[in-house]
Amino acid sequence: MKKVFVYTDGACSGNPGAGGWGAVLVYGSHRREMSGFEPDTTNNRMELTAAIEALKALKEPCEVTLTTDSKYLCDGMTKGWARAWRLKGWKKSDGKPALNPDLWGELLELSERHKITFVWVKGHDGHPENELCDRLAVEEYMKRRDSQ
Numbered sequence: 001m002k003k004v005f006v007y008t009d010g011a012c013s014g015n016p017g018a019g020g021w022g023a024v025l026v027y028g029s030h031r032r033e034m035s036g037f038e039p040d041t042t043n044n045r046m047e048l049t050a051a052i053e054a055l056k057a058l059k060e061p062c063e064v065t066l067t068t069d070s071k072y073l074c075d076g077m078t079k080g081w082a083r084a085w086r087l088k089g090w091k092k093s094d095g096k097p098a099l100n101p102d103l104w105g106e107l108l109e110l111s112e113r114h115k116i117t118f119v120w121v122k123g124h125d126g127h128p129e130n131e132l133c134d135r136l137a138v139e140e141y142m143k144r145r146d147s148q
Contacts, residue, residue: 001115002027004056006066008073009123009133010046013141021050021145022136024129032057035136037089038145044048044139048103055110064116069123078118082108091144095107 005026012019019041025032034053038046047070055064059066068074073113085091085098086108092098123134 004062004064004118006064007129007133008050008051008054008068009062009130009137010043011137012043012046016040016042018127018141019046020137020140021046022133023050023054025054028082035140037140044072048100050090052106062114064114066116067119069121072119
């Protein structure tokens with residue numbers, strides 16, 4: 001199984017507002033940068049989208065180390081929250097609806113294809129790939145927001 005390092009970040013101008021996501025995939029000497037835009041979204045949706053789009057770009061099952069500065073994403077997957085929400089019909093333990101069930105569902109499906117280790121890093125703290133992903137995400141919403 002190929003070992004791939006994935007770095008992701010999401011950003012939003014307003015919450016909700018124009019948003020962008022960025023991802024960097026590294027496999028050996030190969031490196032791919034990806035980014036995208038949503039006109040009306042939230043920061044958490046962009047964080048999840050970055051991870052989803054990066055994982056969708058993998059052409060075969062891989063052993064993935066996914067690094068993110070999103071506690072929402074990292075905790076949702078490592079602490080089993082997303083799986084529990086899905087089992088309860090996308091309800092949280094307090095009975096309230098879980099947010100972003102469409103994205104969590106897609107991420108859970110992708111996580112069944114790959115062996116993923118989620119790693120949290122502090123945002124805006126000098127981690128080179130995390131900083132790059134942040135720049136990619138911000139550039140996406142800035143260039144698109146200004147053209148609308």
